[in-house]
Structure formats: C-alpha cells, structure tokens
Amino acid sequence: MNALTTLLGTEHPLIQAPMAGVQGAALAVAVSNAGALGSLPCAMLAPDALERELTALAAGTQRPYNVNFFCHTPPEPDEAREAAWRFWLAPFYEQAGLDIDAVPAGPGRVPFNRAAADLLERFRPKVVSFHFGLPDIDLLERVKGWGSVVLSSATTVEEARWLEAFGVDAIIAQGVEAGGHRGMFLSDDITEQMGTFALLPQVVAAVSVPVIAAGGIADATGVAAAMALGASGVQVGTAYLCCPEATTSAVHRAALQSDAAHHTALTRVFTGRPARGIVNKVMRELGPMNPAAPHFPLATAAMAPLRAHWEARGSGDFSPLWSGQNASGCREVPAAELTRELVQGLRSGPAAH
Numbered sequence: 001m002n003a004l005t006t007l008l009g010t011e012h013p014l015i016q017a018p019m020a021g022v023q024g025a026a027l028a029v030a031v032s033n034a035g036a037l038g039s040l041p042c043a044m045l046a047p048d049a050l051e052r053e054l055t056a057l058a059a060g061t062q063r064p065y066n067v068n069f070f071c072h073t074p075p076e077p078d079e080a081r082e083a084a085w086r087f088w089l090a091p092f093y094e095q096a097g098l099d100i101d102a103v104p105a106g107p108g109r110v111p112f113n114r115a116a117a118d119l120l121e122r123f124r125p126k127v128v129s130f131h132f133g134l135p136d137i138d139l140l141e142r143v144k145g146w147g148s149v150v151l152s153s154a155t156t157v158e159e160a161r162w163l164e165a166f167g168v169d170a171i172i173a174q175g176v177e178a179g180g181h182r183g184m185f186l187s188d189d190i191t192e193q194m195g196t197f198a199l200l201p202q203v204v205a206a207v208s209v210p211v212i213a214a215g216g217i218a219d220a221t222g223v224a225a226a227m228a229l230g231a232s233g234v235q236v237g238t239a240y241l242c243c244p245e246a247t248t249s250a251v252h253r254a255a256l257q258s259d260a261a262h263h264t265a266l267t268r269v270f271t272g273r274p275a276r277g278i279v280n281k282v283m284r285e286l287g288p289m290n291p292a293a294p295h296f297p298l299a300t301a302a303m304a305p306l307r308a309h310w311e312a313r314g315s316g317d318f319s320p321l322w323s324g325q326n327a328s329g330c331r332e333v334p335a336a337e338l339t340r341e342l343v344q345g346l347r348s349g350p351a352a353h
C-alpha cells in the first residue's frame with residue numbers, strides 16, 4: 001500500500017494505459033480483476049459505443065477502473081489546409097485506386113463534453129484520466145463532485161505544476177519514449193519533451209501529489225527502476241498491445257513483435273498531433289512531422305481510407321502502428337499474466353536496485 005493505491009483503491013500501483021483504437025472494456029476488466037487499474041479509452045467512442053463499453057466494464061469487474069478522455073480544443077475547419085494535405089496524399093490515393101474527393105472531412109476524435117459527463121455520472125468510475133490537459137472547469141468540477149479521482153498526463157515540469165494547481169489527484173509523467181499521443185498541452189515545442197528518467201524525478205521534486213511514471217516501462221525491472229526514481233506507481237501501455245484481450249490489428253501485432261519495432265518516431269501525419277509509432281511507408285515518404293497535416297484531430301479523415309485499403313491487403317504501410325520505444329514486453333499472454341509479471345517489480349522495492 002502507498003499513497004497511490006490508497007487513492008485508486010487498487011491492490012497494486014500499476015495502471016494499464018488507456019489506448020484508444022486498440023482496446024475496449026475487455027482489457028480493462030482483465031487488468032482490474034488482476035488487482036491493478038484497468039483503463040477504458042473513450043476518445044474514439046461514439047455515444048452509443050461509450051455506453052456499451054461502460055456497461056461492459058461495470059458488469060465485468062467489482063474493482064476500481066479508469067475511464068479516459070481527450071480534452072483538446074477542436075480546431076476550426078480550414079479548407080485551404082485540408083486541400084493542401086489532400087494534394088500531398090493524392091499520389092497514394094492514385095496508387096491505391098481510391099477517390100480522394102469522396103473522403104468526408106471530419107474530426108475522428110471528440111473531447112470530453114457534457115453528453116459524456118451525463119453518461120459517466122451514471123457509472124461514477126473510481127478514476128477518470130485526461131490526456132491533453134484538463135476539461136473546462138465546470139466539467140472538471142462535475143467529475144470531482146461525484147467522487148472520481150482525477151489523473152492527467154504531464155510531459156514537462158511546467159505541465160505537472162499546472163495540473164497540480166488545477167486540482168488533479170495524481171500526475172502521469174509521460175516520457176518521450178511513450179507510445180501513442182504525447183499528452184503535451186502547454187506548448188507544442190517538441191524539443192521540450194523529456195525522457196521518462198529525466199522527467200520523472202524532476203516532476204516528483206516539483207509537485208506534492210503522487211506521480212505515475214509512463215513511457216518505456218515494459219517489464220518488472222523497468223517498474224522497479226521507475227519506483228526507485230520516486231514514482232508512486234507506473235502506467236504501462238505498449239506491453240499490453242499483444243494481449244489477447246486487446247483489439248490490436250494483425251498488422252500492428254506483427255510489427256510490434258518484429259525488428260521494425262526498434263525504429264519508432266513521433267509523427268503527426270495520422271491525426272495532426274505528435275504521437276509515437278513504428279516508422280512505416282507513409283511516415284517515411286511524407287516526413288513524420290510533416291507541417292502540412294491538418295490540426296488534430298482533422299488529419300485522421302484523409303488517412304483512414306488508405307489505412308483500410310492496405311490493411312485489407314495485409315499491409316501496415318498506412319496504419320498508425322502506435323508503439324513506445326520499448327516494445328520488448330509485447331507478447332501474446334493474457335493481460336492478467338502480464339499484470340502479475342509487472343507487479344513483481346513493485347515487490348523488489350527501491351532498496352534492491
């Protein structure tokens with residue numbers, strides 16, 4: 001037991017990272033039932049799917065779980081930008097025999113809003129976590145008001161201080177090794193992003209709430225190392241991607257378990273925001289941080305048909321193959337088994353390292 005398990009109500013201070021697009025309630029249920037904190041990512045769920053997944057989660061476990069939302073500010077649609085991006089993508093459409101003019105523009109991901117809060121209030125999850133800062137103060141107060149513990153990701157010391165000032169109960173220090181989207185929200189300067197073992201001790205020194213380490217932690221030794229650097233707990237994402245309870249696609253699973261996973265990069269070509277994935281054809285040919293991509297999440301729409309076309313042919317050349325820099329923990333083992341292995345790193349304690 002430590003400050004974080006007391007806060008979360010879990011047996012272990014271990015969180016399975018919410019991972020939008022590659023998992024639903026099943027993975028979260030398995031992890032929560034194994035004594036850690038399972039997470040349901042909601043950023044890509046339409047209202048009916050959100051209700052279905054929340055119902056499955058509540059029915060699947062009596063233990064605490066986390067429900068996760070993005071809280072970005074949606075951008076104004078920008079036709080000129082969209083047209084310029086389609087110009088970049090046109091050769092790929094032509095090669096695939098697809099019609100770029102038939103692709104509707106659209107967001108793909110919605111931020112936490114009143115409708116989601118209305119639904120969430122019925123479930124009152126023990127924990128709610130946010131990515132890209134926090135929602136408006138009235139929404140945040142509602143979530144706190146019904147008793148959920150609130151977490152959010154910080155990628156710099158300044159973001160950690162900001163989150164503490166706005167009343168989060170614990171902070172996820174997300175190092176630049178982490179898979180998926182950078183949670184960055186105070187700055188879009190990628191050069192400010194730090195590795196987990198540089199960021200973690202500095203965040204621990206800067207705030208008084210518990211700090212959860214995330215990014216590059218793939219096994220019990222990594223868990224122990226993060227705890228030795230002052231973390232109150234850890235959040236692990238990539239290592240869970242090949243568990244049978246995850247919905248990770250076949251091409252994504254294959255890439256994670258191949259040498260291709262040794263080369264990841266931050267890219268904005270899939271959504272418009274920097275996110276870490278395994279380098280593939282479209283990242284290489286457009287340039288991973290191509291500045292022409294529409295603002296998050298508007299870049300999602302034009303990439304989707306290319307992704308679907310090539311995945312149907314067994315290729316991940318146009319798929320977001322999200323992965324952290326350390327995919328060595330990715331194995332086809334049940335999530336409960338992986339959870340049991342990871343918590344061994346909590347048992348050894350800092351003194352052993």
Ligand SMILES: Cc1cc2nc3c(=O)[nH]c(=O)nc-3n(C[C@H](O)[C@H](O)[C@H](O)COP(=O)(O)O)c2cc1C
Pocket residue numbers: 017018019020022041042043068130131153174177178179180181214215216217235236237238239322323324325326
């Ligand atoms: C496939 C994938 C999807 C992700 N989606 C989300 C998400 O929806 N919400 C979120 O807060 N974090 C998301 N993340 C980031 C994780 O919360 C976490 O920071 C990261 O997985 C930790 O690093 P690791 O992948 O090296 O373990 C995602 C990560 C991955 C790998």
